[in-house]
Every structure is written in C-alpha cells, then in structure tokens.
Amino acid sequence: MGELHEISKKRPLFANRVSEDVERAVVNIAIEFPAYGQQKMS
Numbered sequence: 001m002g003e004l005h006e007i008s009k010k011r012p013l014f015a016n017r018v019s020e021d022v023e024r025a026v027v028n029i030a031i032e033f034p035a036y037g038q039q040k041m042s
Helices: 020-032 034-041
Strands: none
Touching (some): 020 034
C-alpha cells in the first residue's frame, strides 16, 4: 500500500520532435531576442 505507482502509461510521442539543430537554433533566437515572444517565434 505504501508503494508509489506510475499513473501515466502513455508513451512519449517522438514523431512531433524536431532535430536538435532546429531546437538549438530556436532556443538561441529566443534568448537573443526575448521581445519577440511566443507568437512571433512560432
């Protein structure tokens, strides 16, 4: 009874992931231009 059980059995969906290069570029732009915000970045 005292054991913790994982509730979510959902597997992560990696099909929606972009390459590491693209992710790194987006993060760098977001850091360099914080005023752009989420709407302009997407």
